[in-house]
Amino acid sequence: MANPRADRVRAVAALARASVRTRRGQFRVEGPQAVREAVRFAPELVRDVYLSVAAAQRYPEITDDASTAGVHTHLCSPDVLTAMSPDAQGVLAVARPDEAAAADLFSSGRPPQLLAALAQVRDPGNAGTVIRAADAAGADGVLLSAGSVDRHNPKVVRSTAGSLFHLPVIPGVDLAEATAAARSAGMQVLAADGAGQTGLDDADLARPTLWVFGNEAHGLGAAERELADAVVRIPIHGHAESLNLAMAATVCLYSSARALQAS
Incomplete structure (x- = not known):
């Protein structure tokens, strides 16, 4: 051609x-x-x-x-x-897109141990990097809420570096339904937020966990935080004001993966 x-x-x-x-x-x-x-x-x-x-x-x-x-x-x-x-x-x-649905994650023979949910995340580079981090941490899937960036946006696909094809990435998810399904499957729901009352080092990460991560600019809304069993902050030991979404998600997912492997 x-x-x-x-x-x-x-x-x-x-x-x-x-x-x-x-x-x-x-x-x-x-x-x-x-x-x-x-x-x-x-x-x-x-x-x-x-x-x-x-x-x-x-x-x-x-x-x-x-x-x-x-x-x-x-x-x-x-x-x-x-x-x-x-x-x-x-x-x-x-x-072509796959046909995976959120219900599929909770109806398989093995209950999920680690999931990431993105709430209103619109930056394609961030979304793709979180998908890649979730794959690297051994997560069972990534959920994208309605209003999040298209998982097939070319920059999302590139940013996943192929991880899009390694684990389910499910769009258009209702977070309230997803968190309810996660609890029914024996998972806890943790929301990552810089204003969280629980430090990451104090959270019980040895349990199967659905992590919820919020919008790059505005974080998680009140309704989204209320869906969680705990709102968790990553401690900042230096002078940085905060971590960006992809960095924070990577830290949280790897911390959970390490605790789950040790349990």
């Missing part, structure tokens, strides 16, 4: 827009790391993979996994990849 003005190229480029993603039921996966994880861990979601000749030579594992899974692979000129997305780095895939 060599024509950057071809209809297929314009169709892939248009997936940068949320309205197009919703209408077509497709989204873009950009860059070798994210595409590698998509074809390896969720090939059933991947419709097409596009690579430059140089990228196909540099990342043979992507073409091998795509071929094994029966995913269509297209060799393209660098101009075509750039026209599809300036962030493709020579590798791009088109995928």
